[in-house]
Amino acid sequence: MAEPAAKIVVDGVTKIYRTRKRRDSFLGRFLPDLRPKIMELKAVDNVSLEIASGDFVAIIGPSRCGKTTVLRMMDGLIFPDSGQVLVNGTPVTGPRAECGFIFQDFGLYPWRTVIDNVAFGPELHGVPKNVRYELARKHINLVGLKGFESAFPHQLSGGMQQRVGIARMLASEPEIMLMDEPFGALDALTRRTMQFELIRILAAEGSATSVFVTHDLDEAILLGDKVVIMSAWPGRVKEIVPVPFPRAERGEALLESKLFAELRHHLWVGVHEEQLASEA
Ligand SMILES: Nc1ncnc2c1ncn2[C@@H]1O[C@H](COP(=O)(O)OP(=O)(O)O)[C@@H](O)[C@H]1O
Ligand SMILES: [Mg+2]
Numbered sequence: 001m002a003e004p005a006a007k008i009v010v011d012g013v014t015k016i017y018r019t020r021k022r023r024d025s026f027l028g029r030f031l032p033d034l035r036p037k038i039m040e041l042k043a044v045d046n047v048s049l050e051i052a053s054g055d056f057v058a059i060i061g062p063s064r065c066g067k068t069t070v071l072r073m074m075d076g077l078i079f080p081d082s083g084q085v086l087v088n089g090t091p092v093t094g095p096r097a098e099c100g101f102i103f104q105d106f107g108l109y110p111w112r113t114v115i116d117n118v119a120f121g122p123e124l125h126g127v128p129k130n131v132r133y134e135l136a137r138k139h140i141n142l143v144g145l146k147g148f149e150s151a152f153p154h155q156l157s158g159g160m161q162q163r164v165g166i167a168r169m170l171a172s173e174p175e176i177m178l179m180d181e182p183f184g185a186l187d188a189l190t191r192r193t194m195q196f197e198l199i200r201i202l203a204a205e206g207s208a209t210s211v212f213v214t215h216d217l218d219e220a221i222l223l224g225d226k227v228v229i230m231s232a233w234p235g236r237v238k239e240i241v242p243v244p245f246p247r248a249e250r251g252e253a254l255l256e257s258k259l260f261a262e263l264r265h266h267l268w269v270g271v272h273e274e275q276l277a278s279e280a
Pocket of ligand 2: 067068069180
């Protein structure tokens with residue numbers, strides 16, 4: 001079968017959240033105009049994106065512009081009101097085994113050890129016990145946590161907990177990795193270390209397609225092949241900026257280069273405008 005043109009296609013997607021505004025008065029039960037009102041919030045508006053197989057796409061934009069919403073529609077956790085999301089050429093109709101997710105708050109089970117947390121990914125997909133523990137060990141080694149298999153999350157630093165999060169995602173051997181501000185809870189030094197670690201890990205792991213939401217412009221450039229700038233709420237695609245650096249050059253020295261600084265400035269101007277618009 002021919003490979004579809006793009007791994008992920010977001011095609012003119014609009015998402016509206018509907019929430020009930022409660023009116024708790026006794027009279028509200030009887031008088032229609034006092035009944036709970038449905039509030040509509042357009043979170044993203046006509047977003048289109050094509051992500052090629054093996055691409056690493058970073059998404060930046062002001063808070064609440066709909067970045068998480070876009071990611072969750074790719075995972076099939078929520079659905080658009082109009083437009084569609086296609087993965088491998090097929091419309092997304094629910095959560096799918098080929099997608100792995102990493103969350104900002106790590107999302108580890110506190111009652112499970114490191115190895116049991118990592119094995120949980122493949123366990124969800126019905127992988128037999130011996131195979132999933134083999135996969136878990138392999139990925140624990142890859143993220144640099146050998147020797148911590150029996151530790152519980154609370155015994156680990158933030159950076160180590162997110163290494164567990166990365167290992168758990170990788171152990172499911174996903175075709176698509178969706179990462180929502182995975183380093184957002186880390187201090188600046190640990191964050192920088194984890195950025196370089198993720199570059200190393202992905203280089204070792206092969207060619208999954210990655211979508212990575214961040215507020216950190218350096219992080220977007222260091223990791224991304226392309227950076228998508230989203231507009232202020234409701235989120236739209238403002239600009240897609242290609243990152244010209246080969247993966248092998250994504251290191252400490254790159255951060256000091258003139259071209260990196262120029263690219264960072266370009267992103268800063270683009271996002272800052274949107275930040276001001278969202279505050280207005
Ligand atoms: N489950 C939900 N119900 C209602 N509103 C939501 C829900 N999730 C997000 N929103 C709203 O949609 C907008 C976009 O949210 P989100 O996608 O989380 O933005 P971002 O990740 O860019 O900060 C925000 O205004 C947010 O309050
Ligand atoms: Mg978010």
